[in-house]
Amino acid sequence: xxxxxxxxxxxxxxxxxxxxxxxxxxxxxxxxxxxxxxxxxxxxxxxxxxxxxxxxxxxxxxxxxxxxxxxxxxxxxxxxxxxxxxxxxxxxxxxxxxxxxxxxxxxxxxxxxxxxxxxxxxxxxxxxxxxxxxxxxxxxxxxxxxxxxxxxxxxxxxxxxxxxxxxxxxxxxxxxxxxxxxxxxxxxxxxxxxxxxxxxxxxxxxxxxxxxxxxxxxxxxxxxxxxxxxxxxxxxxxxxxxxxxxxxxxxxxxxxxxxxxxxxxxxxxxxxxxxxxxxxxxxxxxxxxxxxxxxxxxxxxxxxxxxxxxxxxxxxxxxxxxxxxxxxxxxxxxxxxxxxxxxxxxxxxxxxxxxxxx
Amino acid sequence: xxxxxxxxxxxxxxxxxxxxxxxxxxxxxxxxxxxxxxxxxxxxxxxxxxxxxxxxxxxxxxxxxxxxxxxxxxxxxxxxxxxxxxxxxxxxxxxxxxxxxxxxxxxxxxxxxxxxxxxxxxxxxxxxxxxxxxxxxxxxxxxxxxxxxxxxxxxxxxxxxxxxxxxxxxxxxxxxxxxxxxxxxxxxxxxxxxxxxxxxxxxxxxxxxxxxxxxxxxxxxxxxxxxxxxxxxxxxxxxxxxxxxxxxxxxxxxxxxxxxxxxxxxxxxxxxxxxxxxxxxxxxxxxxxxx
Numbered sequence: 001x002x003x004x005x006x007x008x009x010x011x012x013x014x015x016x017x018x019x020x021x022x023x024x025x026x027x028x029x030x031x032x033x034x035x036x037x038x039x040x041x042x043x044x045x046x047x048x049x050x051x052x053x054x055x056x057x058x059x060x061x062x063x064x065x066x067x068x069x070x071x072x073x074x075x076x077x078x079x080x081x082x083x084x085x086x087x088x089x090x091x092x093x094x095x096x097x098x099x100x101x102x103x104x105x106x107x108x109x110x111x112x113x114x115x116x117x118x119x120x121x122x123x124x125x126x127x128x129x130x131x132x133x134x135x136x137x138x139x140x141x142x143x144x145x146x147x148x149x150x151x152x153x154x155x156x157x158x159x160x161x162x163x164x165x166x167x168x169x170x171x172x173x174x175x176x177x178x179x180x181x182x183x184x185x186x187x188x189x190x191x192x193x194x195x196x197x198x199x200x201x202x203x204x205x206x207x208x209x210x211x212x213x214x215x216x217x218x219x220x221x222x223x224x225x226x227x228x229x230x231x232x233x234x235x236x237x238x239x240x241x242x243x244x245x246x247x248x249x250x251x252x253x254x255x256x257x258x259x260x261x262x263x264x265x266x267x268x269x270x271x272x273x274x275x276x277x278x279x280x281x282x283x284x285x286x287x288x289x290x291x292x293x294x295x296x297x298x299x300x301x302x303x304x305x306x307x308x309x310x311x312x313x314x315x316x317x318x319x320x321x322x323x324x325x326x327x328x329x330x331x332x333x334x335x336x337x338x339x340x341x342x343x344x345x346x347x348x349x350x351x352x353x354x355x356x357x358x
Numbered sequence: 359x360x361x362x363x364x365x366x367x368x369x370x371x372x373x374x375x376x377x378x379x380x381x382x383x384x385x386x387x388x389x390x391x392x393x394x395x396x397x398x399x400x401x402x403x404x405x406x407x408x409x410x411x412x413x414x415x416x417x418x419x420x421x422x423x424x425x426x427x428x429x430x431x432x433x434x435x436x437x438x439x440x441x442x443x444x445x446x447x448x449x450x451x452x453x454x455x456x457x458x459x460x461x462x463x464x465x466x467x468x469x470x471x472x473x474x475x476x477x478x479x480x481x482x483x484x485x486x487x488x489x490x491x492x493x494x495x496x497x498x499x500x501x502x503x504x505x506x507x508x509x510x511x512x513x514x515x516x517x518x519x520x521x522x523x524x525x526x527x528x529x530x531x532x533x534x535x536x537x538x539x540x541x542x543x544x545x546x547x548x549x550x551x552x553x554x555x556x557x558x559x560x561x562x563x564x565x566x567x568x569x570x571x572x573x574x575x576x577x578x579x580x581x582x583x584x585x586x587x588x589x590x591x592x593x594x595x596x597x598x599x600x601x602x603x604x605x606x607x608x609x610x611x612x613x614x615x616x617x618x619x620x621x622x623x624x625x626x627x628x629x630x631x632x633x634x635x636x637x638x639x640x641x642x643x644x645x646x647x648x649x
Contacts, residue, residue, distance in 0.1 A: 070453075116633050119637050123449065124588065127629055130626070131629045141619070142619045258454065262451075300471065302474060305462070306469065307465075308461050308465075309458040309459065309462035312455070312461065313458040316458065347447070
């Protein structure tokens with residue numbers, strides 16, 4: 001077991017806490033860079049989707065996991081990013097510029113949604129974002145001159161300085177770079193005063209306010225950063241699929257995104273990636289398990305929904321910190337091996353937080 | 359006359375929204391949790407009635423009563439098995455939990471071979487009946503929905519006003535700790551609230567079935583009932599019904615007078631306006647938290 005005695009503020013702020021972090025993350029980085037030469041093309045495409053969902057997940061994690069505001073309409077931001085990218089690259093704009101516009105427009109929409117969030121919280125905020133999601137989905141379907149309506153819209157491959165990211169490998173690297181940059185950005189944000197303010201708002205709005213945190217400003221900020229990341233993710237998603245239609249950005253997608261970060265582990269950056277891996281690998285695992293199950297169960301159309309729901313219920317009941325929490329427990333068990341205490345991660349119940357009293 | 363016709367169909371649709379919203383409010387008042395599985399409970403109630411009528415050959419009224427009772431029992435069991443262990447955790451985890459329950463219920467019904475994926479019609483005795491009132495055409499289905507909702511409201515009102523159980527439930531919804539000190543079995547009442555909500559959802563499902571169809575995805579209408587609950591105020595029982603009526607009428611009128619696309623989003627636009635103007639809803643309670 002490793003004890004880290006912090007003796008200076010610099011040490012407390014450092015991204016890599018000890019040599020082990022440096023070693024394992026370098027190994028991961030080497031693995032990710034080497035992936036195109038090792039993994040078959042299909043797996044590489046799946047890995048690209050993992051990266052894209054992780055970018056969106058990072059944004060939602062910042063909002064739901066760190067600021068404590070949960071959004072039931074996050075797919076709408078994904079859609080705003082995707083459609084902006086589709087329209088702008090269709091008009092011949094360069095990739096980087098249109099990506100910036102996609103992020104910027106999503107962030108602006110995020111501010112607009114964030115404004116009602118200043119007045120409402122808890123389930124009312126859920127309702128506001130849910131309604132927003134429905135309205136945006138309808139706008140995508142009806143605004144045919146820009147979005148192509150229900151018949152969808154095709155995209156051209158991204159292009160930077162004449163280099164076209166057409167192959168699976170090149171697009172993978174593009175996504176990898178953007179994912180790494182956004183992860184570092186989020187990590188840096190979280191150790192800055194802004195990130196601390198977000199966490200303070202999540203833990204107690206009243207005490208955050210009494211510490212001099214401007215609730216309205218930080219909540220809106222959180223919404224806009226989260227929406228910008230979702231917009232970037234949406235733009236990449238659109239490029240990867242090369243075809244988008246309104247039903248890709250509906251309420252079920254929003255719920256999938258929430259499911260992703262809850263299962264990954266709320267309130268951890270690792271959770272966004274673990275959740276994305278889970279979300280992408282789940283359909284594969286289900287189709288693999290179909291051969292094992294009796295035909296009546298395995299071939300039934302509702303199997304996927306049942307498995308998703310059951311996994312979600314199991315995680316909320318038994319592992320509220322998600323996959324990341326499970327990993328923490330395993331790691332602690334290994335570190336403390338013969339001395340692991342049973343109640344080490346026991347949850348505390350609180351009956352004081354109530355939406356009704358405001 | 360056209361307006362009146364639209365109004366009546368809006369009211370009957372709104373009654374369904376109101377009944378589902380009633381389920382939300384019952385659960386919210388009792389346990390401070392929001393159930394996203396309410397629409398799926400409604401779907402399950404409709405399927406339950408269908409199974410009793412077509413497979414077991416129950417007469418209509420028996421089937422209705424039996425499926426309401428069965429769903430009530432199901433709600434109690436659900437609360438005991440899944441919801442109770444999680445009480446006291448943040449509201450967010452309970453929302454995710456009920457979303458999970460909704461997924462499982464929808465998936466399980468879909469998995470029933472040859473039944474789950476089809477649309478069915480519920481054989482009701484009042485099918486295809488209609489009355490003429492001048493130029494106004496009144497469908498029996500719509501009248502039954504309105505009548506049954508009114509009856510259910512009176513029943514619930516009487517229960518909360520006069521029965522010992524209802525008064526105990528009111529007490530525990532106002533202050534659980536104080537109610538617990540007074541010897542009210544708060545946990546058991548929470549279970550009963552879930553049971554009651556599931557039973558109300560079953561009524562909504564059985565009433566909706568003749569108007570639309572019985573289908574595994576009919577529970578998605580529950581998403582329309584959230585606006586109803588918000589407009590009425592999340593903690594108010596009459597508010598749920600009024601909110602449902604408002605949403606139903608707005609939807610029906612906007613479907614006719616406004617361009618395409620407004621019918622599906624009208625409810626959500628109303629919610630956004632409501633949240634901006636009066637976040638507590640029409641009948642919302644105003645409580646202040648002591649720091």
